[in-house]
Amino acid sequence: MGVRVLQLNAAVGIVSSLIACATMWLVLTRPAAVADAVANHNYGAVAAAIGHQLVAWMRAVLQFV
Numbered sequence: 001m002g003v004r005v006l007q008l009n010a011a012v013g014i015v016s017s018l019i020a021c022a023t024m025w026l027v028l029t030r031p032a033a034v035a036d037a038v039a040n041h042n043y044g045a046v047a048a049a050i051g052h053q054l055v056a057w058m059r060a061v062l063q064f065v
Helices: 002-029 031-039 043-064
Strands: none
Touching: 002 031, 002 043, 031 043
């Protein structure tokens, strides 16, 4: 059971790191859109942009491999 907990912990860490990277990428590349979405409490737009960025990164990695 201890190994499964460590695997889950590693998976959660990797996913949270990817989301944090995508959020920072979005803030650096489209700061006005992020500021507008946060000011209007429209977090769905930010979440959708992060999801699109993660998918774009996965496509780039898969094309590289």
